[in-house]
Amino acid sequence: MKNIKAVFIKQLLDTLKNKTVFIQFLMFPVMAIIMENSIKIEEMPEHFFVKLFAVMFVGMAPLTCMSAIIAEEKEKNTLRVLMMSNVKPWQYIISIGTYIFIMCMVGTTVFAILGEYNGKELARFIPTMILGIILSEIIGAVIGIFSRNQMAATSLTIPIMMIFSFVPMLSMFNESIKKFAGIIYSQQISDLINGIGVSEVSAKNIIVIAVNFIVGIVLFALAYKKKGLE
């Protein structure tokens, strides 16, 4: 437990001074606050920007932060020092993952307040966000494990993050994209959030998210087996 706590504190101190990671946690919640309060268009769905940015937040922040943090530690050889100090790879992943999860939940709270969710709506919004955050963290960890350095991580993260973060938005305008988007978890997260108070959770939502989850875990296991954390 003390190793997990030590890495968690390290990450907390480090992120407060690392603008490139810290901005990921702030960007979409802040944009949602601004847009929600400054743009009012008739016929626009209620809390449109909250839902839009919440989905983009889920697809971007946990994924990019997880891959960036792991890749930086590998590049700077600080991960090796932690491992030589008896910090187990799983302890490291849990610490970093928990830290990112907590930071993302702060953002989620902002979205929940802006969206004026309560009761049943909140009971659907929060678990949906949690599922999305965890899945994105797993994908970010896979990228971090595969990348030798930050440059490699960035070149892998950007296209993957674009898919998970932007495809749900683009699918609103294009049928072909919508068909493809159906198989990715962030589209299901988008459907679940946009369906709050409108439609029930469908079997498709659950199946696609579950399959994405299994694929993510398998990829993580393969990446870890092939590359190890270092």
Next chain:
Amino acid sequence: MEKIIAADNIVKSFGNKRVLDGLSFSVLKGQIFGLLGPSGAGKTTLIKILTGQLTRDLGIAEINGLDSAKLTGEDNKKFGIMMDNFGVYERLSCYENLKIFAKIYGVKNDGILNALKKVGLEDAKKTSAAKLSKGMRSRLRLARVIMTDSDILFLDEPTSGLDPATADEIHKMMLAEKEKGKTIFLTTHTMSEAEKLCDDIVMINEGKIVEHGSPKEICRRYNHKRMLKIHLSDGSDIRLAHDESSAEEVAELIKNGCAETIHTTEPNLETVFMELTGKELAI
């Protein structure tokens, strides 16, 4: 004295290149042991094998009687390792950098401050590691190692690229750690450092041991010319054979007050290494 590190016929190859070729030696408790060799001789590879960061192809490597290939994380905590490529958290201050590891090793705040004081970084405790000079960063890495109070310290070229004053401070600290009974495994390509600090050294070249012993012993062993260098009061130097044939002449010079200083001319480690390998150490 108790054997702390034992290496027997260690072999390691990367592809077709044999990096370590049958190295055998042992390190006794409380010694500063020096592994000398030019860059690329295999020093870092050996330290990685001994500390379980790399597997060997053949041979035996033991620390405290434990097979280094089977060291657990808990075993790793019993020795401190400072490698040149081990990073520091650049955005964190010196104090925060140590605080992380203090939590892992169960070191109290006093221990952190004490380690910073020992390496002369007390005044820079709030400075972020990114703002430290190369020498200060090395000292921070060293502070991380000594803070843990491990009985065995592996220091991989701890003074490489440092200015003489900083290197001297680190030397003093190593000697202070030795005084406390710690065993230090030091790799270096600086012969003066090895001569000054080490009780026992192994010289390696192209993965093979070319000489082993205490620095003085080795220098004496290669003192083929056995000469005396006498500095005279008129400022000139003369060289005489270091044997009976020069006894009268030396006595005369002393009697007449002409001899200012008399030195034997043993080779230093650098010249021994050159004689053995045809190469300079510091390359």
